[in-house]
Amino acid sequence: MKTLQTISCEEIMSIPIAPIPFSVENLLGQGLYLFAGAPKIGKSWLSLDICLSVAKGESVLGQRTAKGTALYLCLEDNKVRLQNRLYELTNEPTDSLYFSLLADTIGDGLEQQIEQFYLAHRNLKIVVVDTLQKIRSSEESAYGTDYTELASLKRLADKLAITILLVHHTRKCKDSDPFNMISGSTGLRGCADGAFVLIEKDKATHEATLYCEGRDIESRELKLQCTAHRWKLITDSCVSPEQFDDEIITAMVIVMKEVKSFLGTPTELTDKINQHTKKNYIPNVVSRKILQSAQRLLEQEVLFEMKRSNGIRKIQAQYFVDGRDDSDDKNDVSSPSAVDPVINVETA
Numbered sequence: 001m002k003t004l005q006t007i008s009c010e011e012i013m014s015i016p017i018a019p020i021p022f023s024v025e026n027l028l029g030q031g032l033y034l035f036a037g038a039p040k041i042g043k044s045w046l047s048l049d050i051c052l053s054v055a056k057g058e059s060v061l062g063q064r065t066a067k068g069t070a071l072y073l074c075l076e077d078n079k080v081r082l083q084n085r086l087y088e089l090t091n092e093p094t095d096s097l098y099f100s101l102l103a104d105t106i107g108d109g110l111e112q113q114i115e116q117f118y119l120a121h122r123n124l125k126i127v128v129v130d131t132l133q134k135i136r137s138s139e140e141s142a143y144g145t146d147y148t149e150l151a152s153l154k155r156l157a158d159k160l161a162i163t164i165l166l167v168h169h170t171r172k173c174k175d176s177d178p179f180n181m182i183s184g185s186t187g188l189r190g191c192a193d194g195a196f197v198l199i200e201k202d203k204a205t206h207e208a209t210l211y212c213e214g215r216d217i218e219s220r221e222l223k224l225q226c227t228a229h230r231w232k233l234i235t236d237s238c239v240s241p242e243q244f245d246d247e248i249i250t251a252m253v254i255v256m257k258e259v260k261s262f263l264g265t266p267t268e269l270t271d272k273i274n275q276h277t278k279k280n281y282i283p284n285v286v287s288r289k290i291l292q293s294a295q296r297l298l299e300q301e302v303l304f305e306m307k308r309s310n311g312i313r314k315i316q317a318q319y320f321v322d323g324r325d326d327s328d329d330k331n332d333v334s335s336p337s338a339v340d341p342v343i344n345v346e347t348a
Contacts, residue, residue: 010308013287013291013306014291014306014307015291015306016291016292016294016295017291017292018292018294018295019292019293020216021066021161022066022163023054023065023066023068023125023126023162023163024050024053024054024060024061024063024064024065024066024126024163025063025064025065025066026063026217026218027061027063027196027212027217028050028126028163028165028194029163029193029194029214029216029217030157030158030161030162030163031154031157031158031163031164031192031193031194031215031216032150032153032154032157032164032166032191032192032193033163033164033165033166033192033193033194033195033196033214034132034165034166034168034182034188034189034192034194034195034196035047035165035166035167035168035195035196035198036167036168036169036170036181036182036183036195036196036197036198037169037170037197037198037199038169038170038172038198038199038200039169041198041200041208042198042208042226042229042231043130043167043198044074044076044077044085044130044167045085045089045226045229045230045231046198046231047072047128047130047165047167048072048074048085048086048089049089049230049231050070050126050128050165051070051071051072051097051126051128052070052086052089052090052094052097053065054066054067054068054070054096054125054126055067055068055069055070055094055096055097056092056094056096061210061222061224061231061232061233062222062233062236065125066125067096067125068096068123068124068125068126069096069097069098069121069123069124069125070096070097070098070124070125070126070127070128071098071099071100071114071117071121071124071126071127071128072097072098072099072100072127072128072130073099073100073103073127073128073129073130073134073135074099074100074101074130075100075101075102075103075129075130075131075134075135076130076131076134077101077130078101079101082099082101085229088228088229089229089230096123098117098121103129103134103135104135105135105136105137106135106136106137106149106150106152106153107137107149107152108137110135110153111152111153111156114127114156114160114164115156115160118160118162124160124162125162125163126162126163126164126165127162127163127164127165128165128167129164129165129166129167130167131166131167131168131169132166132167132168133168133169136149137149141184141185142185142187143185143186143187143190144187145185145187146184146185146187146188146191147187147188147190147191148187150166150187150188150191150192151191153166154191154192154193157193166192168182168183168184168188169183170182170183170197170199171183178197178199178211179195179197179211179213181197181199182195182197193214193215193216194212194213194214194215194216194217195212195213195214196210196211196212197210197211198210198211198224199211205225206225206226206227207223207224207225207226207234208223208224208225208226208231209221209222209223209224210222210224218238219238220236220237220238221236221237222235222236222237223235223236247277247279248273248277248281248285248286248289248290248293249289249290249293249296249297251272251273251276251277252269252273252290252297252302253297253300253302254276255269255272255273255276256302256317256318256319257319259272259319260318260319261317261318261319262315262316262317262318263314263315263316263317264314264315265283265312265313265314265315266283266284266286266287266313266314266315267283269283269286269315269317270282270283270286273286287306287315290304290315291306301319301320301321302317302318302319302320303317303318303320304316304317304318305317
């Protein structure tokens, strides 16, 4: 019997952990995602645009992308259709986008094919499979079968730290919850890290709503309009979380440049940050943002450590100039100058 590996609550809330990498910021992170919609609604056009945008490092649906290699398994297309679609979206080829018209099924070679491609293209960010039905090895649609089948791709996405997006269909029946319209059992959603459902609102104006949910993304609704085969963002029901990340981290750097060194509770640090932002952030939000932005803070000469002193949880921080301690009194007990300015950031 293997010993159960555990980590304490104190440790998990104190160690800097790098946030989950995103291929499309705030929408497609590391992991497995479903993208469902009715036939011919434009799923393949949006999927191709996402791959192109990642390959070129351009924004898509109003979100920034992490530039890198994209692999599009367009298993229901042919070369002529693919060429026509590419020329509708761009006149400039990219060396970072690859296609395949054929692929093995799940559990019968697909995972190995994707991993082999990754070994040849280490900057792989996203794999789009269009469609899920083409790679399924089972005809059943029970919860256990659906979950088990997708779990293999979920493990692969986590192992390679990439996004795998599975294009799928919705049922014809309407439902007040768009995610209940995803074809198949709830085992698909249960295994996936997130899901997107594209529903047409107005055929005449080519308007639709993209419903989004996930473990690492905000639940939101994106109002879209398709013009010249390209889906564009009209409105977003959610303000980008990145805005708050930037605001908190920017305020943290300003505070540290002013005070040079800090030793206090998360509440005391939050009060200082709120004075600059004119917002009412709460300590647990500030603590999480700081922990998950350790590398960004280090790049701006701010070093910090979460610690417990006399039973009280405190944050010890120091501002360095050119890597050197800029405090007036390095022997001050309130100064963390003895802290080695090298920080290890764990990945999620």
